[in-house]
Amino acid sequence: MSEHTHPHPHDHDGDHDNAHDRPLSGPALRVKALESLLAEKGLIDPKTLDEIVDTYEHRVGPRNGARIVARAWTDPAYRQRLLANATEAIAEFGFIEPHAEDMVAVENTPQVRNLVVCSLCSCYPWPVLGLPPAWFKSDAYRARAVIDPRGVLKAFGQDVPEDIEVRVWDSTAEMRYMVVPERPAGTEGWSEERLAAIVTRDSMVGVGTVAVATGGGA
Amino acid sequence: MTISCPPDANLADLDALSALPRDDAGPVFRAPWEAQAFAMALELHRRGVFSWPEWAATLAAEIAQARSTGEADDGSRYYERWLAALETLVARKQVVGTADLSRRVDEWDVAARATPHGRPVVLPRR
Numbered sequence: 001m002s003e004h005t006h007p008h009p010h011d012h013d014g015d016h017d018n019a020h021d022r023p024l025s026g027p028a029l030r031v032k033a034l035e036s037l038l039a040e041k042g043l044i045d046p047k048t049l050d051e052i053v054d055t056y057e058h059r060v061g062p063r064n065g066a067r068i069v070a071r072a073w074t075d076p077a078y079r080q081r082l083l084a085n086a087t088e089a090i091a092e093f094g095f096i097e098p099h100a101e102d103m104v105a106v107e108n109t110p111q112v113r114n115l116v117v118c119s120l121c122s123c124y125p126w127p128v129l130g131l132p133p134a135w136f137k138s139d140a141y142r143a144r145a146v147i148d149p150r151g152v153l154k155a156f157g158q159d160v161p162e163d164i165e166v167r168v169w170d171s172t173a174e175m176r177y178m179v180v181p182e183r184p185a186g187t188e189g190w191s192e193e194r195l196a197a198i199v200t201r202d203s204m205v206g207v208g209t210v211a212v213a214t215g216g217g218a
Numbered sequence: 219m220t221i222s223c224p225p226d227a228n229l230a231d232l233d234a235l236s237a238l239p240r241d242d243a244g245p246v247f248r249a250p251w252e253a254q255a256f257a258m259a260l261e262l263h264r265r266g267v268f269s270w271p272e273w274a275a276t277l278a279a280e281i282a283q284a285r286s287t288g289e290a291d292d293g294s295r296y297y298e299r300w301l302a303a304l305e306t307l308v309a310r311k312q313v314v315g316t317a318d319l320s321r322r323v324d325e326w327d328v329a330a331r332a333t334p335h336g337r338p339v340v341l342p343r344r
Binding site for chain 1: 246247249250251252253254255256257258260261262265267270271273274275277278281282285290291292293294296297298301304305308313314318319322323325326327330339341
């Protein structure tokens with residue numbers, strides 16, 4: 001039972017929860033309220049929250065995943081370790097902080113395309129890919145990736161021939177997936193750093209492939 | 219062999235494209251509260267207030283419920299569900315009750331109204 005003791009000076013049309021009615025929007029108010037209550041209980045420290053946000057906004061991103069892929073492309077032993085136990089292989093990069101779940105890396109081949117989704121709640125491998133793009137969180141992607149992966153790939157510009165198998169990996173709270181895309185032709189002899197620069201987020205979710213920019217290069 | 223199709227050929231697939239929002243490198247958070255809500259869930263998990271499977275199940279339930287009421291989400295409302303899941307879980311864990319929370323929301327609302335534009339909003343000391 002909340003006490004509504006304050007007047008609603010700008011109230012009109014009985015629109016109590018209308019966002020225009022409050023200086024702070026509904027969700028912003030609720031977040032502030034929750035944060036202040038949790039801070040009073042000693043359960044969160046606003047400074048720690050800022051650090052978490054900064055980490056995920058600026059320091060973690062698909063670049064972590066790109067370095068992992070580039071190493072798998074250049075170091076066959078690492079590739080084997082990654083495919084056998086991605087959680088441990090990713091931990092070899094000391095700077096990647098693991099989250100609560102185990103990681104699995106799945107490899108694209110000329111015969112197999114992999115696609116990652118979280119049909120339930122948009123779980124995403126943050127430590128290696130940063131925060132999910134909006135489309136990954138959309139109803140459309142979550143629903144359609146499972147029932148019509150080829151259609152989804154097509155929407156992303158990927159016309160996958162019928163003779164290529166498409167595997168869909170549905171993430172859970174305990175298990176998250178990343179795709180190791182195929183290394184493009186024309187990158188023989190490239191350094192790990194140079195390869196990492198061409199690995200895209202979409203290719204590691206499985207909706208894209210890695211290409212060498214035409215006209216650029218050597 | 220890498221597959222690369224001319225993008226135009228696929229733009230014809232209007233049905234598939236119209237249903238799938240795309241982005242290239244848009245901001246990961248659209249408003250500060252989204253980032254704060256995100257961070258609060260991570261921190262409460264780190265402190266052991268709830269397990270990650272508990273979190274994921276609660277979030278999945280919020281998303282499913284929003285869908286069942288016919289609310290379509292192109293991904294832009296994800297953190298609204300995230301926040302709802304957070305409120306649900308702290309109430310269930312008896313960390314912050316619903317009544318306490320809505321009272322505090324009203325207090326912040328009053329404080330925000332009383333604050334001149336451009337100044338930080340603070341709650342009066344009690």
